[in-house]
Amino acid sequence: xxxxxxxPHSSPVEISxxxxxxKNRHILGFDSPQKALYMIVKEALDNSLDACEENGILPDxxxxxxxxxxxxxxxTIRDNGPGIGRKExxxxxxxxxxxxxxxxxxxxxxxxxxxxxxAVLYGQTTTGKPSEIITKRAGDDVAFRFVLGINVKNNTPxxxxxxxxxxxxxxxxxxxxxxxxxxxxxxxxxxEYMRETAAVNPNMELTYDDPDGNxxxxxxxxxxISRTAEEVKPYxxxxxxxxxxxxxxQSSRKTVREFLVGDFxxxxxxxxxxxxSFAGVDxxxxxxxxxxxxxxxxxxxxxxxxxxxxxxxxxSPFGEIFIRKGLMNVYGDLKxxxxxxxxxxxxxxxxxxxxxxxxxxxxxxxxxxxQQIRIVRYANKxxxxxxxxxxxxxxxxxxxxxxxxxxxxxxxxxTPYGPLILLVHVYGVxxxxxxxxxxxxxxxxxxxxxxxxxxxxxxxELKRYHQKSLKRKKAYEKFNLVGVMLPEIARKSxxxxxxxxxxxxPVISKIANVLFITEDISKNGDRVSVTxxxxxxxxxxxxxxxxxxxxxxxxxxxxxxxIEKLESSRRIDIDFQVSDVKGNYPGTIxxxxxxxxxxxxxxEPLPADWKVSGIEVEVGDS
Amino acid sequence: MVILQKDxxxxxxxxxxxxxxxxxxxxxxxxSLPSRTKNNIVLDEENLVWRxxxxxxxxxxxxTDGAGYLIKTIYVIEFILDMMxxxxxxxxxxxxxxxxxxxxxxxxxxxESNLTAExxxxxxNLLREDFKLRPxxxxxxxIGNLTIEERxxxxxxxxxxxxxxxxxxxxxxxxxxxxxxxxxxxxxxDFVLAIETGGMFDRLVENGxxxxxxxxxxxxKGQPARSTRRLLKRLNTELNLPVIVFTxxxxxxxxxxxxxxxxxxxxxxxxxxxxxxxxxFVGITATDILTYDLPTDRLSEHDVDALNxxxxxxxxxxxxxxxxxxxxxxxxxxxxxxxxxKYGLDFVTTxxxxxxxxxxxxxxx
Numbered sequence: 007x008x009x010x011x012x013x014p015h016s017s018p019v020e021i022s023x024x025x026x027x028x029k030n031r032h033i034l035g036f037d038s039p040q041k042a043l044y045m046i047v048k049e050a051l052d053n054s055l056d057a058c059e060e061n062g063i064l065p066d067x068x069x070x071x072x073x074x075x076x077x078x079x080x081x082t083i084r085d086n087g088p089g090i091g092r093k094e095x096x097x098x099x100x101x102x103x104x105x106x107x108x109x110x111x112x113x114x115x116x117x118x119x120x121x122x123x124x125a126v127l128y129g130q131t132t133t134g135k136p137s138e139i140i141t142k143r144a145g146d147d148v149a150f151r152f153v154l155g156i157n158v159k160n161n162t163p164x165x166x167x168x169x170x171x172x173x174x175x176x177x178x179x180x181x182x183x184x185x186x187x188x189x190x191x192x193x194x195x196x197x198e199y200m201r202e203t204a205a206v207n208p209n210m211e212l213t214y215d216d217p218d219g220n221x222x223x224x225x226x227x228x229x230x231i232s233r234t235a236e237e238v239k240p241y242x243x244x245x246x247x248x249x250x251x252x253x254x255x256q257s258s259r260k261t262v263r264e265f266l267v268g269d270f271x272x273x274x275x276x277x278x279x280x281x282x283s284f285a286g287v288d289x290x291x292x293x294x295x296x297x298x299x300x301x302x303x304x305x306x307x308x309x310x311x312x313x314x315x316x317x318x319x320x321x322s323p324f325g326e327i328f329i330r331k332g333l334m335n336v337y338g339d340l341k342x343x344x345x346x347x348x349x350x351x352x353x354x355x356x357x358x359x360x361x362x363x364x365x366x367x368x369x370x371x372x373x374x375x376x377q378q379i380r381i382v383r384y385a386n387k388x389x390x391x392x393x394x395x396x397x398x399x400x401x402x403x404x405x406x407x408x409x410x411x412x413x414x415x416x417x418x419x420x421t422p423y424g425p426l427i428l429l430v431h432v433y434g435v436x437x438x439x440x441x442x443x444x445x446x447x448x449x450x451x452x453x454x455x456x457x458x459x460x461x462x463x464x465x466x467e468l469k470r471y472h473q474k475s476l477k478r479k480k481a482y483e484k485f486n487l488v489g490v491m492l493p494e495i496a497r498k499s500x501x502x503x504x505x506x507x508x509x510x511x512p513v514i515s516k517i518a519n520v521l522f523i524t525e526d527i528s529k530n531g532d533r534v535s536v537t538x539x540x541x542x543x544x545x546x547x548x549x550x551x552x553x554x555x556x557x558x559x560x561x562x563x564x565x566x567x568x569i570e571k572l573e574s575s576r577r578i579d580i581d582f583q584v585s586d587v588k589g590n591y592p593g594t595i596x597x598x599x600x601x602x603x604x605x606x607x608x609x610e611p612l613p614a615d616w617k618v619s620g621i622e623v624e625v626g627d628s
Numbered sequence: 629m630v631i632l633q634k635d636x637x638x639x640x641x642x643x644x645x646x647x648x649x650x651x652x653x654x655x656x657x658x659x660s661l662p663s664r665t666k667n668n669i670v671l672d673e674e675n676l677v678w679r680x681x682x683x684x685x686x687x688x689x690x691x692t693d694g695a696g697y698l699i700k701t702i703y704v705i706e707f708i709l710d711m712m713x714x715x716x717x718x719x720x721x722x723x724x725x726x727x728x729x730x731x732x733x734x735x736x737x738x739x740e741s742n743l744t745a746e747x748x749x750x751x752x753n754l755l756r757e758d759f760k761l762r763p764x765x766x767x768x769x770x771i772g773n774l775t776i777e778e779r780x781x782x783x784x785x786x787x788x789x790x791x792x793x794x795x796x797x798x799x800x801x802x803x804x805x806x807x808x809x810x811x812x813x814x815x816x817x818d819f820v821l822a823i824e825t826g827g828m829f830d831r832l833v834e835n836g837x838x839x840x841x842x843x844x845x846x847x848x849k850g851q852p853a854r855s856t857r858r859l860l861k862r863l864n865t866e867l868n869l870p871v872i873v874f875t876x877x878x879x880x881x882x883x884x885x886x887x888x889x890x891x892x893x894x895x896x897x898x899x900x901x902x903x904x905x906x907x908x909f910v911g912i913t914a915t916d917i918l919t920y921d922l923p924t925d926r927l928s929e930h931d932v933d934a935l936n937x938x939x940x941x942x943x944x945x946x947x948x949x950x951x952x953x954x955x956x957x958x959x960x961x962x963x964x965x966x967x968x969x970k971y972g973l974d975f976v977t978t979x980x981x982x983x984x985x986x987x988x989x990x991x992x993x
Contacts, residue, residue, distance in 0.1 A: 498702045502702060503648055508648065
C-alpha cells in the first residue's frame with residue numbers, strides 16, 4: 007500500500023468523487039458485506055505486493071480479521087515494504103484518485119489510485135470509524151501513526167491523529183480498517199484469495215489470523231525477488247486521439263518531431279519524419295498547438311508506418327519457477343501426479359498495449375476425475391475470483407476443444423472435466439476489464455486468441471504426459487506379467503498337479519526379451535529412499551549407463567550409474583536418496599544410454615540436450 | 629448322459645497338465661478354444677441349430693490378460709475339484725464371491741466368472757452341472773395343461789399339473805430340468821407360447837388364454853435361462869408341440885427369439901440340447917407396429933447398433949428377418965408387447981394373437 011505518489015512520473019489528478027463513490031460503491035466492488043471484506047483485503051494485499059516487488063523486498067505479510075460485533079470486523083494488513091513518506095500518507099489513503107499510475111505505462115497490480123482509499127471510505131461510511139495507518143521507511147528512527155478519514159464533500163483527507171511512534175519493524179506499513187462485513191470461507195472468500203495469491207507468489211510469507219483465532223501460514227518456498235516490470239513511454243500505435251492530445255498538451259518538447267521521438271517508445275527520428283510526412287503535419291509545429299484534425303491524421307499515419315513492436319520490459323510474468331514452486335506449495339496436499347512446465351507466450355499488442363499470457367497446471371493425483379476442471383484466473387498477478395462467466399480466460403478455456411488432449415468435454419466446448427487445476431495469467435500494461443472493480447478480463451478477440459494459443463500449448467504438454475504414463479503403464483504391466491503372474495501360473499499349476507514348480511526363466515526371456523527398470527520407494531518426511539531394480543530378461547549380457555531424474559526434490563550424490571555386465575536373468579539394485587520432496591513423490595524418471603531402446607522397458611533414451619536445457623533455465627530466471 | 633466323477637476330474641486336470649507341460653517345455657503357456665463370437669457360429673445341418681465353427685482363439689500368457697485368464701482358469705478348476713471331493717455344489721454367483729479370496733485369480737464381474745465356466749464347458753465338452761456349478765433360480769414359469777414330476781429335496785418325484793396344482797404365478801422352472809430332476813408325464817395342448825415379459829404373461833393368464841386356445845404358456849423372463857430353453861426343447865421333442873415366441877418389438881427381443889430357435893452365441897456348444905429350430909416368431913414385428921398402429925418409442929443409438937449387428941448375424945440371415953430389421957431401421961420405432969393395450973385389455977387375446985397364430989397356421993379360426 008505504499009507505492010502511490012512516489013514515482014517521479016506522478017501526476018496527481020484531483021477529482022472530487024468521494025461522494026459519488028460513497029453512493030455507488032458497487033462500482034468498485036463493495037456491493038455486499040461479504041464482498042466488501044474481500045475487497046479490503048485484496049486492495050491492501052495487492053498494494054503490499056506491488057511495493058515489495060518494486061523495491062526488491064521478499065514480502066512478509068500479516069493479515070488479521072477480528073470480529074468487533076455482529077456485522078462489523080476489524081481488518082489489519084501489515085507488510086515489510088518500503089513504507090510511505092509521512093507527507094504522502096493523507097493523500098494516499100484519504101483522497102480518491104490520488105495515484106501515480108493512472109498514466110504510467112507499465113504493468114502493475116493496482117492502477118487507478120482508487121482501491122485502498124475506497125476501502126477507507128467504505129469503512130468510514132458503514133461504521134463511522136476512521137482508519138489507522140502506521141508506516142516507517144528504512145533508515146528512519148520512528149514510525150508515524152495516522153488516524154484519518156475522508157471529507158466526502160470535497161474529497162480531501164481528514165487527519166485526526168498524526169504522531170510519531172516506536173515500531174520494532176525495519177520498514178513497512180500497516181493499515182487497520184473497521185468496516186461492516188460478513189466473514190466466510192470457501193469459494194470467493196478472503197481465504198481463497200490468499201491461497202491463490204500464495205500460489206503465484208512463493209517468495210511471500212503470509213500469516214493470517216482468522217476471526218475464530220486460527221492461524222494459517224503460507225510459507226515462503228522461494229527466496230527470489232519477483233520479476234518486476236519497468237515503466238516505459240507509451241507505445242504509439244493504437245493510442246486514442248484523446249490520449250495523444252493529452253500527452254501533446256503536457257509535453258515540454260519544442261516540436262512535434264521531438265515530441266514523437268522523445269515521448270513515445272519505438273519512434274526513431276526517421277520513423278517520426280515518415281509519420282509526419284504521411285500525416286502532412288509540419289515537423290516544426292509545437293506539440294501543444296496540434297489540432298484535433300492533425301492528431302487524427304498522425305494517429306492514422308502511425309498505423310501505416312512500420313513501427314517496431316513495443317518494448318517488453320514493461321511486462322512482468324510470474325515466470326516458470328514461481329508457477330512451479332507456487333503450485334507445489336499450495337496444491338501439494340492434493341498430490342497431483344504431474345506439474346506442467348509452464349507455458350509463456352511471446353508478448354502481443356492490444357490497442358497499443360503490450361500484453362501476454364502464461365499458463366501452468368497440475369494434473370492427476372487426488373484431484374477429482376469426474377468434476378469440471380478448476381480454472382484459476384489471474385490478471386496482472388491478481389487472482390480473479392468473481393465474474394468467471396464473463397471473463398476472457400473462462401471463455402477461452404470453454405472455446406478450446408480439450409478432447410484431443412485427453413480431457414472429457416461434451417461436443418468439444420464448455421468447461422472440460424478431469425483432474426486438472428489450470429492456472430491462466432493474463433498480464434499487460436492496460437488489461438481491459440469488464441468493470442471498474444477489475445473482476446474479469448474483457449473478452450476482446452486479440453486477447454482471447456492469445457489465451458487460446460497458450461492453452462493449446464499447455465494441452466499438448468498434457469497429452470505428452472498422458473502418452474508417457476501410458477508407456478509407463480505398459481512397462482509396469484509387462485513387469486507384472488513376468489514378475490508376478492507367470493510365477494503364479496507355475497506355482498498354482500504345480501501345486502494342483504502335485505508336482506515340482508517348473509523353472510520359468512526360459513519362458514520369461516521368450517516373452518520379455520527386455521531390460522526392466524522399476525523402483526520401490528519409501529517416504530520419510532520430505533526424504534524419499536529409492537531402490538531401483540534393473541532386471542535383464544534378454545538373453546545377452548548387458549552393459550549400459552542409467553541416469554535417474556527425480557521430477558521433484560533433489561537427488562543426493564550421483565544421478566548416473568554404470569551397469570556393467572549384467573547377466574541374463576539377473577537383477578541388480580541401485581539405492582539412492584531424494585531430499586526436499588514436498589507432497590507426493592510421483593516416481594523417478596529414468597534415462598539410459600548405450601543400449602538399443604527396443605531392449606528397455608521403464609526408462610527413456612537420454613535426451614541429446616540432457617543437462618544443457620537445465621542450465622539455461624537456471625540462468626534465465628535468476 | 630451320465631458322466632463319472634473321475635472322468636470329469638481327469639478332463640479338468642488335463643487342462644492344467646497342458647499349461648504345466650508348456651512351462652516345462654520352456655514354451656509360453658497357452659489354451660485354445662473355439663472362438664465364441666457371432667463370426668464363428670455355423671449351421672449344424674443335422675440338428676438345424678447354430679454351433680461354434682472351426683475358428684479358435686488362443687489364451688496365451690504372453691499378455692497380462694491372457695496370463696490372468698490362465699490363472700483364473702486354474703483357480704476355478706481347483707475350486708471345482710475341491711467341491712467334487714467334498715460333495716458340495718455352488719451357484720455361479722457364489723463362485724464369483726468366493727473368487728474374492730483368489731488373489732490374482734479374482735474375478736472382476738460375475739459375467740467374467742460365468743464366461744470362464746462356459747469356456748471350461750467348451751474346452752472339456754462337459755456341462756456346468758458336471759462341475760457342480762449352477763445358476764440362480766431365475767423365476768421363469770409355466771402355466772397350462774402340462775403334467776410333470778419333479779424330484780424334491782428328499783429325492784421323491786412329486787407329480788404336478790401346471791394348471792390345477794399351481795397358483796397364478798404358475799409352476800416355477802427349476803435350474804435343471806434334465807430327466808433325473810424333471811419327468812414330463814403328459815400334456816394336453818396344441819402349442820407352447822413363450823412370452824418375454826411378466827406383464828404380458830399375467831395378462832394372458834388372467835384372460836384365460838391357455839384354456840381358450842389350448843396352449844401351454846411359458847414365461848421367458850427376458851433372455852431365457854438355460855433350463856427354460858431346455859424345457860422348451862423337451863416340450864417340443866417329447867410332446868411334439870410347436871413353440872411360438874411372443875416378445876416386445878425391439879432388437880433385443882429379436883435376440884431372445886434367436887436364442888430360443890437357433891441357440892445363443894454364448895452357449896452354442898450345447899445348442900443341440902437347447903435350441904428349438906422349428907420355433908416361430910409371432911410378434912411384435914416391425915410390420916405389426918405399422919399394421920396395428922402401435923404406440924412406439926424411438927430407437928436409441930444403442931438399438932440401431934444392435935439392429936445393424938443383427939444384419940451381420942448369420943442367425944438372422946433369412947428373408948423374413950432381413951426385411952423386419954430393415955423396416956425397423958427405416959421407421960426408427962420400437963414397441964412393447966403391452967402397447968397392444970391401446971385397443972383394450974382383451975385385444976391381445978381376442979384379436980391380435982388369434983389373427984397372427986392363424987396366419988402362422990398354428991390355429992384355425
